[in-house]
Amino acid sequence: MTTDFQSAREALGARLRALRTEAGMQGKQLAAALGWQTSKVSRLQNGKQTPTREDLAGWAHGVGRPDAVAELHGLLAGLGAQGRHRSWRRQLAGGHRGRQEIAVRQTEHTKEIRGLEVSRVPGLFQTPEYARVLFDANAEFRGIPPTTDAAVAARMRRQEALYDPEKTFRFLMCEAALYHRACPVDVMAEQLDRLYNLVGRRRIELGILPFGAQLRRTAPHAFWVYDRTLVIVETISEELWLTGHEDVGLYERAWEWLAESAEYGAQARRLIGRARASLDLT
Incomplete structure (x- = not known):
C-alpha cells in the first residue's frame, strides 16, 4: 500500500472520528444505530479499512450530519486519485478540508x-x-x-x-x-x-x-x-x-x-x- 494512499485513508478516518465525537456518540452507539459491528467503526475511523460511498452516507446520517455527505465523498474520491496526475476537480469535490487533512498526514x-x-x-x-x-x-x-x-x-x-x-x-x-x-x-x-x-x-x-x-x-x-x-x-x-x-x-x-x-x-x-x-x- 502506498504511503500517500494510506495518508489519504487516515485523513478520511480522522474526519469520520471527528464527526462522531462532535455528535457526542461512542463508537458502539454509532455501530448499533447503523447495524454494524463495532469493529467496523473502529477500522474506518482509524484508516484501516476503505469505506464505500454507502458507508460514508450512513455515517453522516448516523451522526446527524447529512450535510457532510458531499465532503466525505470528496475525501473518498481522493483515495481514487492516486497516481501521477491528480485533478483538483476530484480532490476538492467536497471542499478544501479533505486535501488539507491529507497534507497533515503527509x-x-x-x-x-x-x-x-x-x-x-x-x-x-x-x-x-x-x-x-x-x-x-x-x-x-x-x-x-x-x-x-x-x-x-x-x-x-x-x-x-x-x-x-x-x-x-x-x-x-x-x-x-x-x-x-x-x-x-x-x-x-x-x-x-x-x-x-x-x-x-x-x-x-x-x-x-x-x-x-x-x-x-x-x-x-x-x-x-x-x-x-x-x-x-x-x-x-x-x-x-x-x-x-x-x-x-x-x-x-x-x-x-x-x-x-x-x-x-x-x-x-x-x-x-x-x-x-x-x-x-x-
Whole structure:
C-alpha cells in the first residue's frame, strides 16, 4: 500500500472520528444505530479499512450530519486519485478540508520538507487569516463548497509539525511572494511579521530569492520535496505527485541551484522588512 494512499485513508478516518465525537456518540452507539459491528467503526475511523460511498452516507446520517455527505465523498474520491496526475476537480469535490487533512498526514510521515514558492507564502508558514483569504478565493474560483473554517483549522494543525524536533523545514520564496497581495493590507502585514519571526528558528531554514539575483536556473513554478521520495507540483488544474528517482533528483537539483542565490538570516529579514515597510497601513 502506498504511503500517500494510506495518508489519504487516515485523513478520511480522522474526519469520520471527528464527526462522531462532535455528535457526542461512542463508537458502539454509532455501530448499533447503523447495524454494524463495532469493529467496523473502529477500522474506518482509524484508516484501516476503505469505506464505500454507502458507508460514508450512513455515517453522516448516523451522526446527524447529512450535510457532510458531499465532503466525505470528496475525501473518498481522493483515495481514487492516486497516481501521477491528480485533478483538483476530484480532490476538492467536497471542499478544501479533505486535501488539507491529507497534507497533515503527509507531513506527519515526513522528516524533511523542502519547498519553493513563487508567488505566495508556504502553507506551513501562513497565518490563519492569510490562509482564509486564499481558501475563500480558491473556492469561488473553482465553484466548490466553501469549507474554509475546517480547512484553516487543518492547516493550523499541520503547522504543529514545525515544533517537532525530529523534523526539518527548508523553504525558498521568491521576493515577489512578499509583494503579491491577494488579501487585505492588514492581513499581509501580519503575515510578513510572522515570516520575519520565523527566520533563524531552529530546524526552519527560510531563504528569499531577491529581485535581481543571478540564478543558475529560474524558478519555474512552486514545488515541494518530501524526504527525497516524493515531489508535489501544483498546477491550476491538477497536482503532480512524482516518485520516480529521476524526477525527484531533477527537482532536488532545481532546489539546490536556486538555494545558491537565496538570502538567509539577517539579509532575509531585511528583505521581508522592506516589503512590510512598503505596505500602506493608513
